[in-house]
Amino acid sequence: xxxxxxxxxxxxxxxxxxxxxxxxxxxxxxxxxxxxxxxxxxxxxxxxxxxxxxxxxxxxxxxxxxxxxxxxxxxxxxxxxxxxxxxxxxxxxxxxxxxxxxxxxxxxxxxxxxxxxxxxxxxxxxxxxxxxxxx
Numbered sequence: 001x002x003x004x005x006x007x008x009x010x011x012x013x014x015x016x017x018x019x020x021x022x023x024x025x026x027x028x029x030x031x032x033x034x035x036x037x038x039x040x041x042x043x044x045x046x047x048x049x050x051x052x053x054x055x056x057x058x059x060x061x062x063x064x065x066x067x068x069x070x071x072x073x074x075x076x077x078x079x080x081x082x083x084x085x086x087x088x089x090x091x092x093x094x095x096x097x098x099x100x101x102x103x104x105x106x107x108x109x110x111x112x113x114x115x116x117x118x119x120x121x122x123x124x125x126x127x128x129x130x131x132x133x134x135x
Contacts, residue, residue, distance in 0.1 A: 035060035038115050042123040044073070044090045047113040052076060052086050054100075054118065054126045055107065064110035071126070075099040079125060090116040093125025099132040 005019040038057045045065055051074060055067030065127045076098045078088030094100070118126070 033060065033061060035115070038065075038117070041115075042118045042120075043067075044086050044116045044126075045109060045113050046086060046116070047109050047111050049111055050107075050109045050113075053107060053109065054123070057115070058106070060115070064108060065113050065115065066089075067069070067107045067109070067123065068105065069103055069127070070105075070107040071103045071131070072101040073098065074101065081124075087116055089126070090118045090122050092119075093122040094102060094129055098129065099127065100129045102131040103127070 003016070006013055008014075016057075038060050040057065040058050043054070045055070045067060046051075051072055052068050053067060053072050055070030058066040058068050060066070073086070073089065073094070076086060076089050077091045077095045078084065079095045079105050080088060080092035081095075083091055089098075
């Protein structure tokens with residue numbers, strides 16, 4: 001005889017615990033955090049003390065981000081003037097009036113930060129720009 005899965009008592013329907021399926025746990029992208037999913041991407045990182053930087057994410061989590069082949073954008077204008085701010089730079093690259101630092105092998109930004117993924121064209125534009133010397 002089959003076991004009953006539900007029963008009614010005083011107008012309330014009860015379900016047997018062993019007949020209820022456990023909720024399915026969904027993991028996105030192998031359980032990696034949002035920051036960890038940026039690993040290997042060419043990005044612009046904005047932070048309070050380090051300003052605007054462009055590089056390739058080596059590691060990222062809630063404590064900070066490590067960039068390889070990184071340079072600071074200390075004055076930036078998007079190549080496409082219809083766009084604005086560093087998001088415009090991430091889309092179209094930088095124009096000739098922009099000022100960037102030389103490239104460093106590794107930079108750690110240990111503070112709150114935001115990441116904007118660059119298009120291939122934008123990344124080549126930023127990394128190919130001539131560094132500006134301080135006067």
